[in-house]
Each structure stands twice: as C-alpha cells, then as structure tokens.
Amino acid sequence: MINQGFATTLLCVVPPYAVTVPPAGPAALLGYLKAFGIHDVDFLDLRLYVPDSYATTYSATSVWGDALAIDVPDLPIVLRLLDAFDRGSDFLDQDDPLLSAYCLERAINPSYLRTYLAYLDRFFETTFAQIPHLELVGFSTWNSNYLTTLMAARHLKRRARPPIVVTGGPQV
Numbered sequence: 001m002i003n004q005g006f007a008t009t010l011l012c013v014v015p016p017y018a019v020t021v022p023p024a025g026p027a028a029l030l031g032y033l034k035a036f037g038i039h040d041v042d043f044l045d046l047r048l049y050v051p052d053s054y055a056t057t058y059s060a061t062s063v064w065g066d067a068l069a070i071d072v073p074d075l076p077i078v079l080r081l082l083d084a085f086d087r088g089s090d091f092l093d094q095d096d097p098l099l100s101a102y103c104l105e106r107a108i109n110p111s112y113l114r115t116y117l118a119y120l121d122r123f124f125e126t127t128f129a130q131i132p133h134l135e136l137v138g139f140s141t142w143n144s145n146y147l148t149t150l151m152a153a154r155h156l157k158r159r160a161r162p163p164i165v166v167t168g169g170p171q172v
Contacts, residue, residue, distance in 0.1 A: 008135040009135060009137075010042050010134055011026040011044070011138045012044045012045075012046065012137055013046060013047060013139070014149050015047045015120065016144050023140045046127060076099065076102045077099065078150060080096060085154050085157075120148055136164045136166070137156055137166075138165075139153065139169075140168060141169040141172050153167075
C-alpha cells in the first residue's frame, strides 16, 4: 500500500480533512525545503487511502442548524484519548458513559463513532507500520482532523524510537 522508500522526514495529512484539494501549507513547506536543497522530505496524504472518510465530530453547523461559528471536535473525546495514552490503554475499548453522553448531545450514534474511530485507528497502525524509519513527522491539522491527527501521532509516539512529531495549521 505505502511505498517503502519514504524519507526520514514526512509531512502528512490524515483523514478526515474538510477540503478535498491538497492543503497549501504542507505543499508550500515542501517546496521551500526542496528549494533550499533539503530533499529528504516526503508528503503523504492519507486521505487518498480513505476516500469515503468524513469528520463525524465536525460540522460547519451546530446540532441546532446555526452557522454562526464552525463546530470543532469537542474536548471530551480528545481528553479521553490523551488520558488513555498516558495510561497505555486504548480509549476505544472503554464503555465510557461520558462518551455516550457526548454522542447523545451531538446526535452521533455511539456505536457508529466507536466503529469509525476504531477503523481509522487500525488504518493508522497499519500504514505507519509500513514506514519503519521516521525521524520527524509534521501533520497539517484542521478542525475536521484534530482528533484523528492525535490518534495518528499516538501510533508514532508508541514506537521504540519515536519520531519528533509537530503539528501546524489553524487548529493548533
């Protein structure tokens, strides 16, 4: 699936990502680096491998239909992910009443959300396992892929020799 010949530095976009064109930030950074003779950098758009992926926790309108502010992935899921990472457990294996309450409030089916996130989690695990030597990974992070970017970074940070992980973009 993934080319084994990747450089040790990787600029990466994970699904879901609200815009369907390549993001300008990583492309500009990649061009800048190559213009100054830094060629050991690759770009990987993981959205290309999950074309039907969409942001279950992101919506341009709220549950009530107003569009005054962009809705962002809520903090409860992110906090659960970070807590599970600190404890060395998998946040998707937990039957969490707070996650269920979050889903009810956001009009998201809890079973669907767990299944969707488990699928993406396995996808990140499998994909990054095919790129064994990474020293630095940069993620382009937006409202729609904030949670999934943290999930992808979690797989990289659990390696025996984890790469440096940086994020950029408006969400950061």
